[in-house]
Amino acid sequence: MKRYYIDTCVLKWLIEGNKRVKKIACDIENYQGDFAVSIDVLQEFANLLSAEKIKIKFDYEKLIEKLRVLGFEICAFEKKHLKYLFDLPYFKQHTDPTDRNIIAHAIADKRILISGDGNFALYEKHGLKFLEV
Secondary structure, eight states: OOEEEEOHHHHHHHHHTOGGGHHHHHHHHTTOSEEEEEHHHHHHHHHHHHTTOSOSOOOHHHHHHHHHHHTOEEEOOOHHHHHHHHHSOOBTTBOOHHHHHHHHHHHHTTOEEEESOGGGGGGGGGTOEEEEO
């Protein structure tokens, strides 16, 4: 069974029912993979909600319930993940520190990272398994 992490944009699209992630939503509903989310994604999601950069009404309880219903594991960022973050190269075209945490988390946990951010492909030579939607 393939193991996946989703990025913040994919989480948002899943919640909104965006057709861009229809296949992923189908796979989740049919248990066609082991899906998880990094705690960094949830922190970024909360920050974007607070800053009103995400225009949906969602709170902590709804988010946790949605992840439970979808069968997502919430994975903490630990010391073992930090080593991979230290080893990641720095790309001028991709400097977002939260994204770098999420990427290091996915590499360390040997999960395929699903995102709409094409810049994540920069890290494939450094161990990231990436699926762009």
